């Protein structure tokens with residue numbers, strides 16, 4: 001089963017996606033997602049110019065050896081562009097292997113250890129009333145876990161709040177838009193949202209919140225304490241995590257569970273966080289090196305009681321969503337999977353086997369990861385330059401978005 005050809009397909013059915021398609025000499029193909037929001041063409045060029053030429057002629061079944069070849073063999077290790085590219089190759093090769101063996105991917109990962117994958121939806125509103133109504137809509141659709149974000153009085157825009165509700169998409173065409181931010185205003189408002197949600201919806205629902213890297217450790221510690229009465233499932237990305245030791249400060253002050261990891265690239269981003277038990281959930285997606293890497297990271301996390309809570313934003317294509325569900329179904333230390341809805345156009349471009357029933361998702365039982373690409377439809381949606389916003393404090397200082 002030799003690799004005969006590999007190509008990169010870029011499309012924009014509402015937002016940009018980069019897909020790697022690898023073909024073998026016995027007629028099987030596999031798909032991997034190479035999307036890196038706002039930096040898509042860098043990964044596409046990395047793959048086309050530097051990775052694809054090395055793949056041709058290799059034995060497609062040697063997933064581990066090819067992973068090592070691209071990571072160790074590249075000499076320049078880590079970084080989002082490199083790891084997104086390696087992930088795309090790795091997921092495409094696992095797809096091929098499972099298709100060749102005519103079995104759903106989860107069977108190659110140890111088989112399923114649960115019946116379904118609990119997912120959380122994104123509820124958001126311009127104010128607390130609207131956000132509370134949106135949480136109610138998710139609950140009436142059967143969701144067991146909901147992330148809640150709301151507008152902050154005095155700030156024109158806030159992370160996680162959108163007009164489109166179900167199809168929240170922070171990247172915008174053109175050059176980056178500028179948002180403004182005040183952590184002080186935010187800290188005073190968020191506990192009121194969760195007080196309302198618990199008093200309206202009771203104790204059963206799992207409530208989550210994303211701080212999107214904007215606090216300092218001591219501010220995050222303060223927020224965690226304020227939120228303790230409302231028993232969050234997790235507080236996500238309370239601070240940026242380049243300084244892993246920073247989480248010690250948060251941990252010393254609060255029992256609110258902590259989640260982080262959507263921007264992580266390798267196990268090295270997690271080492272202190274996991275081995276010192278400074279977090280409860282690791283939110284890396286398969287973008288951090290694919291199934292081969294994430295299986296190992298999940299095993300490392302497992303011995304320190306850290307559960308996986310995969311990033312599942314819409315900037316990851318349905319290919320990542322499908323593959324992630326196989327991964328989630330097969331690891332013992334699974335917590336929850338993020339599920340943001342892709343647009344109807346995106347779902348048409350990527351026919352898929354996964355489905356949502358009563359709060360849980362299932363990847364389906366098609367051979368491989370179960371997600372395909374309609375190339376002729378994709379060609380009707382050409383790439384459009386788009387960026388995530390940048391963020392400034394009220395005095396103009398550039399801050400984390």
Ligand code: GCO
Nearest residue numbers: 037170210262312313315388
């Ligand atoms: C999340 C994330 C996303 C990111 C996005 C950036 O928790 O889903 O924070 O919404 O903002 O992935 O491209």
Ligand code: MG
Nearest residue numbers: 210236237262
């Ligand atoms: Mg997040």
